[in-house]
Structures are given as structure tokens and as C-alpha cells.
Amino acid sequence: MNENTNEQDLKQVKENLFQDYTHLYQDNTYQDFSIFVGNPENRFKFQVHKSILSVRTGFFKKYLKKNINQIYFEQFNRVAMKTILDYIYLGDISFLNEKYILELFEISICFEINLLTRILEKEIIENVNKDSFLELLIKNRFLKSQEIENKCWNFIRENFTEIKEYLMNLNEKEMGIFIEKKQENNDTFDLDFFDFLNRWTEKKLDQLPNQKEQRAFERKRFFRFFFSRFDKDSVSKEDFEKLQNFNTFPKTFLITIQKSIIELNEKKVDSLQKDNEMKIKEMQAEWQQEKEKKENEMKERESQINLKDEENQTLKKEIEQKENDNEELKKQIKEKMDVNENLKKEFNEKWEKEIGAKEKDAKEKEDENITLKNEIENKWQKQVVDLQKELENVKSSFGESNLKFWFHDSEIVKELEDMKKLQEWINDNDFLSKMKKGFSAKRDGFDSKDWHKTVDNKGKTLVIIKTKDNFIFGGFTQVGWTNDKSKWREKDKNAINGFIPDPNAFIFSLRNDKNDRKPGKYTIRKSQEQFAIYYRTAYGPNFGGGGDFWLYEKLQPGYSDFGLYYNLPDGIQDGTNESKSYLAGSFNSWQVEEVESYFL
Numbered sequence: 001m002n003e004n005t006n007e008q009d010l011k012q013v014k015e016n017l018f019q020d021y022t023h024l025y026q027d028n029t030y031q032d033f034s035i036f037v038g039n040p041e042n043r044f045k046f047q048v049h050k051s052i053l054s055v056r057t058g059f060f061k062k063y064l065k066k067n068i069n070q071i072y073f074e075q076f077n078r079v080a081m082k083t084i085l086d087y088i089y090l091g092d093i094s095f096l097n098e099k100y101i102l103e104l105f106e107i108s109i110c111f112e113i114n115l116l117t118r119i120l121e122k123e124i125i126e127n128v129n130k131d132s133f134l135e136l137l138i139k140n141r142f143l144k145s146q147e148i149e150n151k152c153w154n155f156i157r158e159n160f161t162e163i164k165e166y167l168m169n170l171n172e173k174e175m176g177i178f179i180e181k182k183q184e185n186n187d188t189f190d191l192d193f194f195d196f197l198n199r200w201t202e203k204k205l206d207q208l209p210n211q212k213e214q215r216a217f218e219r220k221r222f223f224r225f226f227f228s229r230f231d232k233d234s235v236s237k238e239d240f241e242k243l244q245n246f247n248t249f250p251k252t253f254l255i256t257i258q259k260s261i262i263e264l265n266e267k268k269v270d271s272l273q274k275d276n277e278m279k280i281k282e283m284q285a286e287w288q289q290e291k292e293k294k295e296n297e298m299k300e301r302e303s304q305i306n307l308k309d310e311e312n313q314t315l316k317k318e319i320e321q322k323e324n325d326n327e328e329l330k331k332q333i334k335e336k337m338d339v340n341e342n343l344k345k346e347f348n349e350k351w352e353k354e355i356g357a358k359e360k361d362a363k364e365k366e367d368e369n370i371t372l373k374n375e376i377e378n379k380w381q382k383q384v385v386d387l388q389k390e391l392e393n394v395k396s397s398f399g400e401s402n403l404k405f406w407f408h409d410s411e412i413v414k415e416l417e418d419m420k421k422l423q424e425w426i427n428d429n430d431f432l433s434k435m436k437k438g439f440s441a442k443r444d445g446f447d448s449k450d451w452h453k454t455v456d457n458k459g460k461t462l463v464i465i466k467t468k469d470n471f472i473f474g475g476f477t478q479v480g481w482t483n484d485k486s487k488w489r490e491k492d493k494n495a496i497n498g499f500i501p502d503p504n505a506f507i508f509s510l511r512n513d514k515n516d517r518k519p520g521k522y523t524i525r526k527s528q529e530q531f532a533i534y535y536r537t538a539y540g541p542n543f544g545g546g547g548d549f550w551l552y553e554k555l556q557p558g559y560s561d562f563g564l565y566y567n568l569p570d571g572i573q574d575g576t577n578e579s580k581s582y583l584a585g586s587f588n589s590w591q592v593e594e595v596e597s598y599f600l
Contacts, residue, residue, distance in 0.1 A: 033050045094499075418472070448552070465592060
């Protein structure tokens with residue numbers, strides 16, 4: 001019993017400490033330092049505490065000794081700075097997948113928050129992929145992280161075939177580094193790589209002024225810097241035909257390559273000729289050995305006995321016969337050399353015919369690919385038309401009578417056009433046909449506890465809000481508000497309150513007469529899906545982590561900082577007065593007339 005009590009007390013102490021720091025962070029009573037971010041036209045101010053900053057960061061520990069009360073950072077934006085301050089005050093590292101993670105990394109380096117810098121650097125390195133490596137490499141020119149740079153270059157080397165089109169944006173210095181990295185690792189400089197390098201060179205030349213002399217000079221410079229490293233002895237006849245299409249190669253270099261191919265063929269012929277000469281020498285050596293042997297035998301016989309004249313004549317004839325045989329052998333050698341010359345000529349003729357045949361095959365394959373592409377495009381267009389017709393047929397099956405029945409008890413949604421918009425956005429007629437109005441503030445009371453009693457653990461939930469200024473807006477979630485922590489964001493599963501991920505959640509605006517805005521649907525950003533809605537018993541409906549709109553304990557008043565986590569309409573920037581007043585006419589001065597929640 002005592003052990004359980006101690007655990008509960010410790011948990012309560014931690015919660016109270018977190019709440020105290022939260023109140024300190026939000027309360028401006030004792031704040032004695034100002035941080036400004038953004039340019040002068042769109043500047044934002046944060047009120048903070050010198051004592052907290054000096055303890056938590058190396059930069060402010062030194063900077064605040066100057067007895068200064070404010071500082072400006074025009075290069076940082078409001079959201080990134082707020083995220084860093086959340087970490088400084090509350091230790092919150094829930095931002096590791098934020099789209100501003102590189103700017104957070106830059107701020108952590110600037111503020112000398114060493115632990116956070118290591119955490120962010122590790123997270124960045126672990127998430128290097130084909131969509132992020134180029135942006136990381138470019139931004140790291142200023143961040144100067146050796147670990148990030150090595151990771152990016154290794155990723156490029158290992159995935160060159162898949163990402164080479166992205167590499168067209170590298171500058172000359174970075175391309176030089178890339179080639180050096182390949183050389184350091186003894187990578188192959190194959191034809192595919194030089195095809196890419198040739199296209200990169202042409203792109204850079206196209207960016208120069210249209211001056212022939214300057215383009216010619218730059219072309220030679222690029223060749224000397226990049227292509228001069230190419231091992232011409234590794235070129236095959238097939239690759240040589242492709243290299244001739246590279247505009248970057250000078251004609252003299254192509255002639256050198258072609259000459260090396262001819263020399264290679266001549267080497268093959270010379271090798272055959274040397275083999276034949278070697279055989280001739282071997283035969284001559286054998287004949288010489290045989291001749292010497294016979295001569296020795298003859299001398300031995302002469303020394304032992306007096307050979308008869310007939311025997312001597314016979315031996316002489318044998319010697320003459322050997323000499324005749326030698327003449328015949330020389331004749332055979334000459335005939336083989338003539339054959340080798342003919343083989344050399346046939347080989348060159350065959351090579352020229354093969355080149356012509358390959359060019360013809362390439363033309364035929366190109367024609368086949370064009371035909372196949374046209375067939376696929378026609379088939380795809382037909383399928384699109386068929387699907388559109390099918391969709392129109394499905395939509396037409398639901399008439400106006402169904403819409404009016406589904407929203408018959410709504411005090412807010414009365415116009416048929418509004419009902420059609422909700423049907424189009426939710427795109428789930430099964431839900432719409434079975435949903436019920438489970439909560440009405442006018443009917444059930446303006447209290448977040450009553451709202452949670454009816455809405456919690458209901459799954460799909462539609463929330464509609466009407467203000468006293470006749471603004472109508474709301475949101476839809478597939479997951480819904482739940483105290484089942486297994487459905488909460490991973491980092492909140494041991495907390496009292498938590499964010500609930502929902503990739504299909506969206507916010508909508510039905511009535512915005514004050515600003516003359518058309519109805520619109522605004523989805524959750526891909527990088528912010530884990531902050532779709534927020535569960536807290538002291539809050540009513542809360543969309544977005546900041547949030548984009550939320551109601552407090554008595555469902556009054558309402559707040560809206562639209563655009564923090566959900567996509568804004570085109571032409572509107574987050575953090576501006578226009579975004580904050582878009583849904584309800586203002587940031588925090590709007591009053592709720594009615595709240596309705598629908599679920600199954």
C-alpha cells in the first residue's frame with residue numbers, strides 16, 4: 001500500500017512541476033527578456049525569463065552578462081523559436097519530425113544547447129532519404145556538420161542510379177567533391193555516370209550568357225576538370241558509339257579513344273602473329289635439335305667405323321630431305337601469315353556490320369517504345385473517364401431528401417448547399433446515414449466535462465460550431481477523442497493529456513460572411529499528423545497541437561491560431577492576423593452560440 005502511494009505521490013509531484021513550469025512559461029508577470037524573430041514587416045515577440053535562458057543555454061549564459069533586455073533573430077521563424085523555447089522550459093522533444101528540424105538544429109547550435117544539438121543531428125542523419133538529402137547537403141553549407149555531410153555523400157554514392165536526376169542541382173564544387181568521394185572509394189566511372197555528368201555539364205552551360213566564346217571556354221574547363229579522368233582503355237566499341245553523342249567530349253579526345261580501340265584490335269592480331277612466330281621458333285628449335293642429333297650420330301659412326309659410301313650417300317639424302325622439309329615449313333608459315341591478314345580484314349568488316357545492326361535495332365526498339373507508350377496513355381485515359389462516370393453515378397444515388405434527413409435535427413446546418421459540402425468533404429455516406437447528434441451545447445450545457453461524457457470513445461466524430469457573429473466552421477476526425485492511451489501519440493502514453501494522430505482529420509469553414517470567403521476543407525499536414533486532435537478533459541474540441549481552433553472548460557470563449565498544423569487556404573500565411581481570424585473572425589474574442597457533435 002505504501003509503495004503504491006509513493007508512486008502516486010511521485011507522479012503527482014512531476015505533474016505539478018510540469019504544470020508550474022507551463023504556467024511560468026505562459027504567465028508574463030515575471031518575464032524580463034524579449035526575443036524577436038522574423039523580418040521587420042512580420043516580426044514576432046517572445047517574452048521569457050533570463051534565469052531560465054542562462055541556465056539552459058550556453059549562449060545566453062554569456063550573452064546576458066551584458067545586462068541586455070532584448071535580442072533580434074531575423075533569420076528564424078516564429079514556429080521554430082516557439083519549439084525551441086518549449087524544449088528549454090518543458091524539455092519537450094516531440095518536434096523531431098517537424099518540417100523546421102533543420103532550422104531547429106541551427107538554433108540549437110546558435111544557442112549552444114549541446115544535448116539538443118546531438119539529438120537533432122542524430123535524427124537528421126537517420127532520416128536522410130532521396131527527398132531530403134539534397135536540401136540537407138545545401139543547407140549544411142552553413143551548418144557545417146561533418147556527420148551530416150558524410151551521411152549525404154555516402155547516400156549519394158550508394159543510391160546514384162535512383163537519385164541521379166536530383167543531383168542535377170549540385171554546384172560545380174559539390175560535383176568535384178562527389179567525384180573525389182568516388183575516387184577515394186575506388187568506385188567505377190562507368191558510361192552511365194558520364195552520361196549523367198555530360199547532361200549536368202550541358203545544363204550548367206545553358207545557364208551562361210549566350211556568348212559562344214565563353215561557352216566554349218567553360219566546356220573545355222569542365223572537360224579538363226571532370227572527363228580527363230576517364231580511362232579510355234576501358235571503352236568498348238558499343239560504348240564508343242554512345243560517347244560520340246556527348247557534346248562535352250572534344251573531337252581530339254574521341255579520336256584518341258577510337259585510336260585506342262583500333263590499337264586494341266591490332267594488339268589482338270599481333271598476339272595471334274606472335275603465337276604463330278612462337279610456334280615457328282619451337283618447330284625450328286625441334287628441327288635444329290634433330291639436325292644436331294643426326295650430325296652427332298654421323299660423327300659418332302665416322303669415329304667408330306669407316307662408313308661405306310652408300311651409307312654416306314643415304315645420310316646426305318636424309319639431310320637434304322630435312323632441308324626440303326624446312327623449306328616446306330617456311331612456305332606453310334607464309335601461308336598462315338596470309339591467313340592472319342585475311343582474318344584481320346574480316347574482323348574489321350564484321351565490326352562495321354555489327355555497329356550498323358545495333359543502330360538499326362536501337363531504332364526499332366525506340367519505335368516499339370513509342371507505340372507501347374501511346375497504348376498505355378490511351379488505356380489510362382479511358383479508365384479515368386470510366387471511373388469519373390462511375391463516381392457521378394454513385395453521387396447521383398443520394399438525393400436532397402437524404403441530406404435533409406441526415407441533418408434534420410441540426411440547429412446550425414440548415415442550408416442544402418452546406419449539407420452537400422459536408423457530404424462531399426466527409427465522403428462517407430454510411431457514416432452520414434447512421435450518425436446522430438450526440439451533443440448540443442444549447443441542449444446539454446456549455447461544459448467540457450459533459451461534452452467528453454457523450455463524445456469520448458465514439459470513433460468518427462463531426463464537430464460543428466456556430467459563433468454569435470454567424471461564423472460556421474468545425475472539423476472531422478476518423479479516430480475521435482478517446483482516453484484509450486494506446487491510440488495516443490507514442491510520447492504521450494504515460495501522460496495525463498495527449499495528442500491523437502489522425503492522417504484523415506480535416507478542418508472546414510462553411511460560413512465566413514464577414515470576410516466574404518467561400519466554403520473550404522483544410523487537411524492535416526503530412527508532417528503534423530500526430531498532432532491532429534488533442535485530448536484533455538479541461539478542454540472541449542481541440543484540433544491541432546497549438547491549436548488551430550479549441551474551446552476551454554466552459555466552451556467559452558473560443559481560440560483559433562489557424563495554420564499551425566493544418567493546411568491554410570492559398571495566399572494566406574500562418575501566424576498572421578488573416579490566418580488567426582479566418583475561421584471565427586478573430587483570434588480569441590469570439591463567442592460560441594452553439595456546438596454540435598455527431599457520431600455513430
